[in-house]
Amino acid sequence: MAMAVNAARLCRLAGRTVPSLSLTRWTRFISTSPGNNLQFRLDERTAHSSLDLFKKDTAVIYRMLGLDPSRGQNNPERFRDWAVVFGDEKIGSGRHYWEVTVKKSQQFRLGVAEAQMSREDCVGTNSSSWVFGYTQRKWFAMTSNKIVPVTLVGKPDRIGILLDYNAGLLGLVDIQKPAVIHTMRAQFKTPLCPAFGLWDGELLTHSGLEEPEGLK
Template sequence: MAAPAVAAAAAEVLCGGSMRSLSVLSARHSRCMTPLQSRTYVASTPRNDAKFRLDEKTAHSSLDLFKKDTAVIYRILGLDPAQVRHNPERFRDWAVVFGDEKISSGRHYWEVTVKKSQEFRVGVAEALMSRDECVGTNHSSWVFGYAQRKWFAMMNNKTVPVTLVGKPERVGILLDYEGGVLALVDVETGSVIYSIKVKFQGELCPAFGLWDGELLTHSGLEEPAGLKCRDL
């Protein structure tokens, strides 16, 4: 079973490739390490908190879903792909699973318990993304990842280090579709750690990559009160 080639150099390597209407905000303009009181996050985008489960039809054969499809665990051996029901929506080469909610508007917030994994990616991807690719390696997915005790933002096979995060037990993801923002949120302080500026197109799904341990998702949540970031 495949492991992502970019994970070994998660925060150090910048791979080539063009981006479609996509930019990673610089460290100076993308991080707010403490709650700020200057203005609201994106006041113009209506909230529509997505509630989703993990979609078994998309899950790679090394991933098992549990807790009523809200959690996923990585199995080193996994299932024999020949024994897994064929589905064109299933990831074939990468340990990835999508959420079953398709998002094309609004502002959404969910959290992920990550304390039992040391190598994972969380974010969003276009619903029609190729199942032969891994999240973060193409122009159809945008993720925050953790590997080798380092965080990074990743899209189109480019990685940007995300510093001063540590290894929390739980992180938040904020998606503002119209505002074109995907943000990693510190759930303890209710502040944006790092954000990616994107011009989203088409339907998006919550996306998860996992190469050890397990992840537990918590969806349908209200975003932290007063979630703000001066530079957005």
């Protein structure tokens, strides 16, 4: 299974790998839950040592050599083994939308994770996180070590994420159309945070946005 191999390669960091993945599918969704114009910054306390925040903590860059690994060594919120960072807002209800600009990156993940997710895991590899990933010029959806190819989308410079907490849905949005390209379905039971994995290049977040009219 080629996509499973790609995911394992993407998540290999600090000598760790991801087990084989199985396939599943999610369907499109329509929801009328109210929106809250979620606004967040990236939470430096959670950032792996290879990730450096900038632009007033709205952007993240991957540093191959990483920062001082002893930074915040007594901080249990920091990811130690995976190049992951969370947003600083917790989401427990409502419908929310944000966008991400991708710069010079061929390996990244965008989505949400439970605020209390284990810092020993990589986003997408457990049942506490739901992400859309990009690697080797292909998109995929991933949760609980299960991966699904996402088609009909290339590598845009900017992509949207739509979360409907009450409906249990997460969507990948083509902002040019605008249209939901792919959705993931879940039963969210605890507060979520925006979640990002990055293995090269930069990601710039854009929050506090109105949901595009075409998605409602």
